[in-house]
Amino acid sequence: xxxxxxxxxxxxxxxxxxxxxxxxxxxxxxxxxxxxxxxxxxxxxxxxxxxxxxxxxxxxxxxxxxxxxxxxxxxxxxxxxxxxxxxxxxxxxxxxxxxxxxxxxxxxxxxxxxxxxxxxxxxxxxxxxxxxxxxxxxxxxxxxxxxxxxxxxxxxxxxxxxxxxxxxxxxxxxxxxxxxxxxxxxxxxxxxxxxxxxxxxxxxxxxxxxxxxxxxxxxxxxxxxxxxxxxxxxxxxxxxxxxxxxxxxxxx
Amino acid sequence: xxxxxxxxxxxxxxxxxxxxxxxxxxxxxxxxxxxxxxxxxxxxxxxxxxxxxxxxxxxxxxxxxxxxxxxxxxxxxxxxxxxxxxxxxxxxxxxxxxxxxxxxxxxxxxxxxxxxxxxxxxxxxxxxxxxxxxxxxxxxxxxxxxxxxxxxxxxxxxxxxxxxxxxxxxxxxxxxxxxxxxxxxxxxxxxxxxxxxxxxxxxxxxxxxxxxxxxxxxxxxxxxxxxxxxxxxxxxxxxxxxxxxxxxxxxxxxxxxxxxxxx
Numbered sequence: 001x002x003x004x005x006x007x008x009x010x011x012x013x014x015x016x017x018x019x020x021x022x023x024x025x026x027x028x029x030x031x032x033x034x035x036x037x038x039x040x041x042x043x044x045x046x047x048x049x050x051x052x053x054x055x056x057x058x059x060x061x062x063x064x065x066x067x068x069x070x071x072x073x074x075x076x077x078x079x080x081x082x083x084x085x086x087x088x089x090x091x092x093x094x095x096x097x098x099x100x101x102x103x104x105x106x107x108x109x110x111x112x113x114x115x116x117x118x119x120x121x122x123x124x125x126x127x128x129x130x131x132x133x134x135x136x137x138x139x140x141x142x143x144x145x146x147x148x149x150x151x152x153x154x155x156x157x158x159x160x161x162x163x164x165x166x167x168x169x170x171x172x173x174x175x176x177x178x179x180x181x182x183x184x185x186x187x188x189x190x191x192x193x194x195x196x197x198x199x200x201x202x203x204x205x206x207x208x209x210x211x212x213x214x215x216x217x218x219x220x221x222x223x224x225x226x227x228x229x230x231x232x233x234x235x236x237x238x239x240x241x242x243x244x245x246x247x248x249x250x251x252x
Numbered sequence: 253x254x255x256x257x258x259x260x261x262x263x264x265x266x267x268x269x270x271x272x273x274x275x276x277x278x279x280x281x282x283x284x285x286x287x288x289x290x291x292x293x294x295x296x297x298x299x300x301x302x303x304x305x306x307x308x309x310x311x312x313x314x315x316x317x318x319x320x321x322x323x324x325x326x327x328x329x330x331x332x333x334x335x336x337x338x339x340x341x342x343x344x345x346x347x348x349x350x351x352x353x354x355x356x357x358x359x360x361x362x363x364x365x366x367x368x369x370x371x372x373x374x375x376x377x378x379x380x381x382x383x384x385x386x387x388x389x390x391x392x393x394x395x396x397x398x399x400x401x402x403x404x405x406x407x408x409x410x411x412x413x414x415x416x417x418x419x420x421x422x423x424x425x426x427x428x429x430x431x432x433x434x435x436x437x438x439x440x441x442x443x444x445x446x447x448x449x450x451x452x453x454x455x456x457x458x459x460x461x462x463x464x465x466x467x468x469x470x471x472x473x474x475x476x477x478x479x480x481x482x483x484x485x486x487x488x489x490x491x492x493x494x495x496x497x498x499x500x501x502x503x504x505x506x507x508x509x510x511x512x513x514x515x
Contacts, residue, residue: 123320124363124422128377128429129353138376142367219367219409236390237371237407244394245403 010187011194014177018198021174025163026202028091028171032098033156039099040106041141047111057107064104069162072097077169090171098159109151113144146217153210157203164199174198269332271296271433271464277316277326277336279309286312288488289326294433294481299465301479303472305510308485310468314435317466318355319348330354331432353381356426360438362418364410364425370397371406374425381429396428397421400454416447420454433464440471472499472515484510 011018046057064072077093080086088096117140125135164175178195182188216226238249272294279287286309294300302310315321316328319335328336331354333346364373374393378384384392397403400420410418419439426434436455440448452474459465459478469475475482482498484491484507492504499515502508 118361118363120359120361120363121365124357124359124365125377126348127318127320127352127355127357127359128425129349129381130377131349131380134380138380139365143365146367217367219411234407237369240371240390240394241403241406244391245398248404249407250404 006190007185007187008190010181010185010190014181014194017177017180018174018194021172021177022198022202024171025160025173028094028098028163028166028173029156029159032095032102032159033152035095035099036102036106036155037110037152039103041110043103043107044110044114047107048114061104061107064100065108067101069097069101069165070168072101073165073169076100090166090169093169094163094166094171098162101162102155102159106148106152106155109148109155110144113147113151114140116147117143146214149210149214149217153206156210157206160202160206161199164195269296270294270329271298271331272317272466273327273329274313274316274336275327275329277313277323277328279312279316279321279323286488287316287323290485290488290490292483292490294464294466297462297464298480299459299467299478300481300483301475302466302468302483302485303470303475304485304491307487309488310483310485311437313485314437314466314468317433317435318352318357320357353429354432355435356429356431356433357435358419358422358426358437358439360441362410362415362422362442364413364418364422366410368409369406370402370408370410370413370421373410373421374428377425378428392428393424396424399427400424414447415443416450419443419451423451423454423458427458433466434458436465436467436469438468438470440469470514472511475499486510 043057043060046053047061048054073093076097077088077090081088081093121139121143122135125139126132130138163171163173166173167176167179170176174195178191181191181194185191212223212225215221215223216229218226221227221230241249270293272292274290274292277287277290277292278285286307290309290313292300292313302314304310312321316323316326316336317330319328323336326336327334328351330346330351333351334344335346335348335351337345364370365376368376371390371393374396375386375389378389378392379386382389394403394406397406400423402417402420402424405413405417405421410421413421423439439455440451443451448471452471455465455467455474456478465478467475467478476499479496479498481493481495483493484502484504486506492502492507494502499511502511
């Protein structure tokens with residue numbers, strides 16, 4: 001087979017399979033990124049906290065930052081499942097593996113983001129008599145999240161790419177679809193170029209999404225989505241200002 | 253080093269039990285002691301002004317009153333309840349959370365929450381601390397903004413406010429929680445000179461309303477005007493203190509030297 005004959009229509013004909021594969025990859029990744037952010041925040045807090053707990057967190061981070069995805073997937077799907085006497089589905093094994101690895105990275109992202117929130121913010125919350133947990137949840141965490149968002153976006157792109165490794169435990173996602181086309185037609189270049197295109201499109205999509213989120217988290221919020229989300233609150237503020245003082249809001 | 257504390261600081265002033273009573277406050281960072289056993293009493297309705305050079309420990313002293321700085325030794329009594337490490341014995345300490353609900357604080361850098369509007373900067377803590385509903389918190393926050401003349405700016409974010417406006421919102425935020433005493437930590441030091449006046453005007457109104465205030469400041473003309481009791485600190489001790497007229501009657505050479513350089 002030479003380069004002379006490239007049957008690009010194969011890729012187009014397989015669009016539905018590619019789309020299904022991508023949806024599967026996105027499903028796994030979205031669930032895993034949500035869990036990773038949760039675990040990552042807890043790890044970051046543990047690591048910034050007192051001695052025994054901070055050591056545990058640091059050890060966790062260094063172990064799972066150092067593990068390759070392929071090893072982790074095989075370890076979870078075959079190894080851990082055997083020891084625990086469980087049968088993970090491919091989907092579960094994928095989510096667990098990605099969460100184990102990416103929570104380690106995201107804890108580092110959150111650690112630096114939390115440290116970037118000025119100390120005065122926490123002090124102001126405490127001085128107002130807010131409970132330290134509320135100060136964290138309402139004052140510090142939202143500001144740290146705003147700082148962390150671009151990096152979390154990169155993590156999500158990384159995750160979607162890493163789902164390609166889930167082919168080894170039999171998940172039918174984008175890479176697997178390409179492999180099947182290749183096996184049936186020997187059109188390796190077409191098959192894998194198409195797969196590459198799907199991943200790149202996904203990366204653009206995530207980037208677009210996270211830019212929108214970033215804009216809506218800026219203060220004052222920017223972008224149509226953000227304005228729509230804030231319009232109810234703004235009307236409420238206008239109403240309060242009118243009833244309390246008969247006053248009109250200054251234009252922003 | 254109680255021999256360094258001036259006797260005036262111990263003297264009970266004005267009627268009624270003290271709002272704030274600091275006794276023998278010591279604070280160290282590692283091997284460096286920045287407060288060497290400081291005493292200070294604040295009576296109800298009194299306006300205490302603390303001034304002195306940078307690094308004299310005046311901000312640290314102010315921050316021990318609401319335990320943002322935990323003293324290493326000494327007694328912090330607020331409204332008759334002991335919150336500090338105490339003066340020995342097995343006194344039960346009050347919780348910092350309860351203490352801070354009686355004490356408002358205004359910071360040099362305002363410390364408004366940048367992700368919230370001016371109104372939410374006030375109503376969010378109100379909901380957390382007082383447990384009131386969102387609509388009641390909003391109403392009370394709007395009244396607090398009205399008090400400092402910023403009701404029309406309710407929907408603005410801190411980044412859209414001037415320094416003077418920000419500090420007035422910060423004052424409104426602290427006042428909305430009905431504190432018994434207000435602490436001001438160099439409230440005008442971060443402001444453009446032309447914006448200092450609007451913040452001092454708000455503080456003047458607050459003082460006239462009878463609020464108990466402890467003010468760390470470099471605005472000595474304002475201090476002279478408002479201070480019922482004036483405290484000069486240097487190198488972690490109170491060098492000299494005195495009632496109204498202090499700025500003209502102080503005797504300590506270090507105080508005179510500082511005032512000559514600043515005024």
